Amino acid sequence: MEEKQSREFEKGSMTGVVWQCDGIRIGHAISKFTELSSFSSSSKTDVVRMHFGMRGNYSFDYKQLNKTFDLIGGHHNIVYSHDFDMVVNNKTLELETFGIQFPKDLFIRFTEHSSESLRAFCENIIAGRSAILSDKWGTIDSPIQQVIQQIIHCRYADDLKKLFLLSKSIELLVLCADAASTSKTKKEIFIKNATDKEKIIAVRDLINDRVHCPPNLSEIAQYVGLNEYKLKRGFKETFNSTVFGYLTDQRLNLARQYLLDTQKTAAEIASQLGYATPQHFNNAFKKKFGITPYLVRNNP
Structure with missing residues (x-):
């Protein structure tokens, strides 16, 4: 249910923890580098991914989406692709990330009759098309940050912990989907660059x-x-x-x-x-x- 993980890069290393809950995979990782560099990441799993960049700046090329994202710490989005391959370029020496992977069928069951943006996103998933929920990445505000910290510092064990992680995963899904809907009409007046x-x-x-x-x-x-x-x-x-x-x-x-x-x-x-x-x-x-x-x- 809980597993410590580590990975060595050419110019740094990553330490993290992964929780498994009824097919849902939740992960928290901190990567530290000796210098600015790039590294590759890939997966063969057919899942929907919620990604949260908590600290640090980086860009990454996402092959399946054919897009490059240039991101500043404190962002989130939801993406789908059957497999993923990306190259990450770190722009700060420390990165902190958090993520949730939903099995495709479970995600569709949760969301296909919800908001307009999620319904459209689900249509792409059902059709097997790579997709991102919002072209504009959301900001990790206090409510989202609070739920993430509750997951990281969860004190429960066994079946109670599974129930807690499931409920918090769904809560984060709701918060991120709501942020995506709001971002479509939100105008940036004061912070433009x-x-x-x-x-x-x-x-x-x-x-x-x-x-x-x-x-x-x-x-x-x-x-x-x-x-x-x-x-x-x-x-x-x-x-x-x-x-x-x-x-x-x-x-x-x-x-x-x-x-x-x-x-x-x-x-x-x-x-x-x-x-x-x-x-x-x-x-x-x-x-x-x-x-x-x-x-x-x-x-x-």
């Missing part, structure tokens, strides 16, 4: 790295080289959340993980994450999750 997109991704990464002691808006703007107006509008445009809203989500998601994985008290967690009082933390936690920290600790 790759350089600005990289700066907004850097804002997200900075917040993730400093959840315990977050910088203020002017510090973030100076760090990434954007004025505060463009920073605020561009972040909201990219992640469907304000900078403060995203920070709040990350703090509370981390707090929930601490409650599940450590013996720290709610008061200790509140202090560590910068809340003024335990009551302030308790109120914010209940507003987001619908239950108190005490109930999470005692009824995970």
